[in-house]
Amino acid sequence: MAAxxxxxxxRRAEALETRENILxxxxxxxxxxxLAGARIDEIAELTSSSKRMIYYYFGGKDELYRAVLERAxxxxxxxxxxxxxxxxxxxxxxxxxxxxxFDYHYEHPEFVRLVMNENVHHGEHxxxxxxxxxxxxxxxxxxxxxxxxxxxxxxxxxGIDPVELHTTISALSFYNVSNxxxxxxxxxxxxxxxxxxxxxxxxxIDCVLTWVARP
Amino acid sequence: MAAxxxxxxxRRAEALETRENILxxxxxxxxxxxLAGARIDEIAELTSSSKRMIYYYFGGKDELYRAVLERAxxxxxxxxxxxxxxxxxxxxxxxxxxxxxFDYHYEHPEFVRLVMNENVHHGEHxxxxxxxxxxxxxxxxxxxxxxxxxxxxxxxxxGIDPVELHTTISALSFYNVSNxxxxxxxxxxxxxxxxxxxxxxxxxIDCVLTWVARP
Amino acid sequence: MAAxxxxxxxRRAEALETRENILxxxxxxxxxxxLAGARIDEIAELTSSSKRMIYYYFGGKDELYRAVLERAxxxxxxxxxxxxxxxxxxxxxxxxxxxxxFDYHYEHPEFVRLVMNENVHHGEHxxxxxxxxxxxxxxxxxxxxxxxxxxxxxxxxxGIDPVELHTTISALSFYNVSNxxxxxxxxxxxxxxxxxxxxxxxxxIDCVLTWVARP
Amino acid sequence: MAAxxxxxxxRRAEALETRENILxxxxxxxxxxxLAGARIDEIAELTSSSKRMIYYYFGGKDELYRAVLERAxxxxxxxxxxxxxxxxxxxxxxxxxxxxxFDYHYEHPEFVRLVMNENVHHGEHxxxxxxxxxxxxxxxxxxxxxxxxxxxxxxxxxGIDPVELHTTISALSFYNVSNxxxxxxxxxxxxxxxxxxxxxxxxxIDCVLTWVARP
DNA sequence: GATGAATGAGTGTTCATTCAT
DNA sequence: TATGAATGAACACTCATTCAT
Numbered sequence: 097m098a099a100x101x102x103x104x105x106x107r108r109a110e111a112l113e114t115r116e117n118i119l120x121x122x123x124x125x126x127x128x129x130x131l132a133g134a135r136i137d138e139i140a141e142l143t144s145s146s147k148r149m150i151y152y153y154f155g156g157k158d159e160l161y162r163a164v165l166e167r168a169x170x171x172x173x174x175x176x177x178x179x180x181x182x183x184x185x186x187x188x189x190x191x192x193x194x195x196x197x198f199d200y201h202y203e204h205p206e207f208v209r210l211v212m213n214e215n216v217h218h219g220e221h222x223x224x225x226x227x228x229x230x231x232x233x234x235x236x237x238x239x240x241x242x243x244x245x246x247x248x249x250x251x252x253x254x255g256i257d258p259v260e261l262h263t264t265i266s267a268l269s270f271y272n273v274s275n276x277x278x279x280x281x282x283x284x285x286x287x288x289x290x291x292x293x294x295x296x297x298x299x300x301i302d303c304v305l306t307w308v309a310r311p
Numbered sequence: 312m313a314a315x316x317x318x319x320x321x322r323r324a325e326a327l328e329t330r331e332n333i334l335x336x337x338x339x340x341x342x343x344x345x346l347a348g349a350r351i352d353e354i355a356e357l358t359s360s361s362k363r364m365i366y367y368y369f370g371g372k373d374e375l376y377r378a379v380l381e382r383a384x385x386x387x388x389x390x391x392x393x394x395x396x397x398x399x400x401x402x403x404x405x406x407x408x409x410x411x412x413f414d415y416h417y418e419h420p421e422f423v424r425l426v427m428n429e430n431v432h433h434g435e436h437x438x439x440x441x442x443x444x445x446x447x448x449x450x451x452x453x454x455x456x457x458x459x460x461x462x463x464x465x466x467x468x469x470g471i472d473p474v475e476l477h478t479t480i481s482a483l484s485f486y487n488v489s490n491x492x493x494x495x496x497x498x499x500x501x502x503x504x505x506x507x508x509x510x511x512x513x514x515x516i517d518c519v520l521t522w523v524a525r526p
Numbered sequence: 527m528a529a530x531x532x533x534x535x536x537r538r539a540e541a542l543e544t545r546e547n548i549l550x551x552x553x554x555x556x557x558x559x560x561l562a563g564a565r566i567d568e569i570a571e572l573t574s575s576s577k578r579m580i581y582y583y584f585g586g587k588d589e590l591y592r593a594v595l596e597r598a599x600x601x602x603x604x605x606x607x608x609x610x611x612x613x614x615x616x617x618x619x620x621x622x623x624x625x626x627x628f629d630y631h632y633e634h635p636e637f638v639r640l641v642m643n644e645n646v647h648h649g650e651h652x653x654x655x656x657x658x659x660x661x662x663x664x665x666x667x668x669x670x671x672x673x674x675x676x677x678x679x680x681x682x683x684x685g686i687d688p689v690e691l692h693t694t695i696s697a698l699s700f701y702n703v704s705n706x707x708x709x710x711x712x713x714x715x716x717x718x719x720x721x722x723x724x725x726x727x728x729x730x731i732d733c734v735l736t737w738v739a740r741p
Numbered sequence: 742m743a744a745x746x747x748x749x750x751x752r753r754a755e756a757l758e759t760r761e762n763i764l765x766x767x768x769x770x771x772x773x774x775x776l777a778g779a780r781i782d783e784i785a786e787l788t789s790s791s792k793r794m795i796y797y798y799f800g801g802k803d804e805l806y807r808a809v810l811e812r813a814x815x816x817x818x819x820x821x822x823x824x825x826x827x828x829x830x831x832x833x834x835x836x837x838x839x840x841x842x843f844d845y846h847y848e849h850p851e852f853v854r855l856v857m858n859e860n861v862h863h864g865e866h867x868x869x870x871x872x873x874x875x876x877x878x879x880x881x882x883x884x885x886x887x888x889x890x891x892x893x894x895x896x897x898x899x900g901i902d903p904v905e906l907h908t909t910i911s912a913l914s915f916y917n918v919s920n921x922x923x924x925x926x927x928x929x930x931x932x933x934x935x936x937x938x939x940x941x942x943x944x945x946i947d948c949v950l951t952w953v954a955r956p
Numbered sequence: 957g958a959t960g961a962a963t964g965a966g967t968g969t970t971c972a973t974t975c976a977t
Numbered sequence: 978t979a980t981g982a983a984t985g986a987a988c989a990c991t992c993a994t995t996c997a998t
């Protein structure tokens with residue numbers, strides 16, 4: 097009846113694996129179908145464990161969704177911080193940040209779709225995640241540093257707020273992924289085509305840098 | 312004994328009203344909760360007619376949603392065409408178009424949310440609406456005309472494609488409405504605040520015109 | 527406002543046509559899908575008039591079904607009486623009757639299916655048709671006459687009741703049409719194939735006559 | 742803390758009971774009202790479990806109906822095989838088979854009504870049950886054996902096909918149950934009356950044996 | 957930690973029938 | 978006579994969640 101001394105950590109590791117596996121599957125499902133469209137049964141089916149485990153680890157559908165959302169934001173902000181562009185000259189750093197942001201959206205449509213979905217739900221779930229505001233400071237801080245350096249060096253004009261700069265970058269990067277399907281059908285342009293993507297990347301970098309540049 | 316000559320049209324007009332009333336209510340509901348989240352019962356409740364009438368006029372939830380989506384696109388494109396900017400000088404025309412596009416998104420969040428939702432559903436419903444591609448030509452044609460004129464006059468640089476220009480404008484206008492809730496929570500900025508809106512409007516116009524301008 | 531003297535009969539004739547047209551369509555639909563499976567809307571659609579007319583002429587779905595059922599029985603009994611076999615020698619007459627009965631079922635699967643369906647409904651609708659018992663006397667009377675003549679002539683054995691004879695004939699004729707689909711799937715025999723039909727016809731005639739024959 | 746070794750089977754056994762209980766109730770309902778007429782709610786009501794369980798175990802109304810149909814065929818063929826008449830002399834064996842078939846139909850009107858209903862639906866559900874053709878071989882094989890033995894012994898005439906013999910037997914047995922209601926109303930004969938049943942039983946056995954007998 | 961069985965409240969949809977003109 | 982619009986009651990089916998083991 098008593099557990100062997102080394103079996104507990106092992107079980108703990110397995111438990112974390114189970115949890116992580118559920119999060120991965122749930123991320124795919126919620127990103128694919130939205131919170132309302134995803135089915136707990138289906139997620140459980142695709143999991144290597146069972147439906148009961150979802151309730152055991154997360155409590156319910158909404159809580160699972162919240163965990164998925166939090167994990168997705170954690171990932172993008174971690175990636176950004178890992179790619180430390182602060183050492184580059186301001187204009188090159190900005191170029192790199194915009195390009196990186198653009199690429200992240202393209203390569204992580206599940207993030208884009210989770211954010212879309214959360215907005216469809218009026219942000220009511222993200223509002224319950226305490227850590228968000230703090231976690232998202234990093235991207236603003238990075239932009240603020242670069243902006244200031246660029247302004248000091250006479251490369252960038254004054255009056256650009258780092259949050260507003262982030263808004264512009266995000267808006268331009270987000271759209272190509274978020275509005276992919278309607279745009280394809282309405283205008284016949286496929287944002288997923290490699291050449292469209294490459295051209296759009298250049299244009300967005302160009303657009304942001306022209307806007308920020310000292311005239 | 313004979314029916315009055317104008318009695319049938321009257322009934323017909325009432326029927327059109329019923330149909331229109333359903334579309335209005337459904338637009339609000341689908342925009343608010345998405346296709347999966349909206350409830351036929353609730354839509355019916357808010358209607359001046361009954362649930363049965365929804366099926367009578369539209370056939371089902373998906374078809375109703377499709378009609379709503381089509382009507383929303385019809386409205387934005389009609390508005391754009393009504394505001395005829397072609398007579399203005401190219402740079403002023405472009406300014407007006409961007410401003411108008413920005414305002415339309417702000418004043419019609421239901422349009423933005425319907426488009427978001429349609430993308431959540433991988434554009435599977437818009438794909439069934441035949442008229443879309445043709446309906447959306449107008450906005451591209453208008454931009455093409457202005458671009459050409461501006462290029463001829465030496466105001467705009469070459470190599471700007473009208474569809475790409477539209478992408479940039481739309482991306483910048485869409486985000487402030489679509490990502491409102493997550494942005495508020497993540498960065499503490501409320502896009503609905505009048506001063507934020509006004510500032511953002513200027514920035515977007517500025518951003519687009521700087522990008523298009525001959526250097 | 528006053529109808530022209532000859533317009534009334536004309537309208538009357540048109541009304542009968544409308545009624546008849548509804549009955550024909552309804553016969554096909556009820557035979558095809560049963561009372562529970564048939565749809566008033568669909569019947570109306572296939573009719574050259576409208577749904578309202580069904581209610582106008584028949585009162586409702588059940589009453590229409592009753593009219594259809596009555597008309598089907600009327601037809602088979604009329605056909606039998608028209609084919610007057612009484613003048614033939616008893617054994618030949620009986621052969622003719624069995625063959626005719628067999629053929630009628632084959633050529634009027636809608637009759638078979640209406641009767642099946644009525645039995646599915648525990649005969650509750652036929653019970654409301656007053657004329658039935660009397661209408662069905664004819665077939666028994668005809669058999670009674672032939673049996674008696676055959677017995678007198680020493681061709682048939684005694685103790686055969688005309689109703690029981692009719693039961694045997696009907697049972698054998700009915701099955702090939704009524705149980706067509708299950709039989710095909712269970713045993714791989716297609717009763718609708720001409721050669722199967724022809725062989726079965728001979729067998730049934732043979733079976734009945736052997737049974738009735740004086741040993 | 743550890744589950745008792747026999748506790749899981751117990752739960753499993755209860756589940757099988759639930760399933761079986763649903764099948765019994767559904768058999769009664771589908772036999773009584775047909776597929777289109779039966780109501781899932783009503784079946785659930787009569788069940789010792791709930792409506793949800795019907796969907797849990799069977800998936801839907803059609804699948805439940807299919808399971809009911811399959812179970813009914815399984816039962817009749819099992820009964821026939823259990824009553825092993827092969828050891829009797831051919832003519833007595835055939836008598837026994839016809840009598841048994843007749844009795845089975847009388848005592849299992851639910852089987853007759855399910856088959857009727859399936860034919861009303863053009864056999865579209867039985868067509869989806871793979872096992873049918875093979876399951877129904879047994880009755881043909883049994884008849885084939887008896888026929889051959891009888892022909893060898895000079896009791897039966899040649900040229901009788903076992904499937905055709907089965908058709909004749911079935912047709913005669915089926916009708917008394919399937920067409921009970923219309924026959925009662927049309928001819929005033931109640932097939933359920935014990936003396937009618939007994940007389941009919943004798944007649945059918947007689948009819949089949951006379952037909953098969955060497956003349 | 958783990959599993960199959962069970963559940964109640966809801967969800968889109970259908971149908972025969974009636975109303976207004 | 979004739980028609981399109983309207984209706985309420987019912988119907989098959991689904992879903993997140995919990996229970997028993």
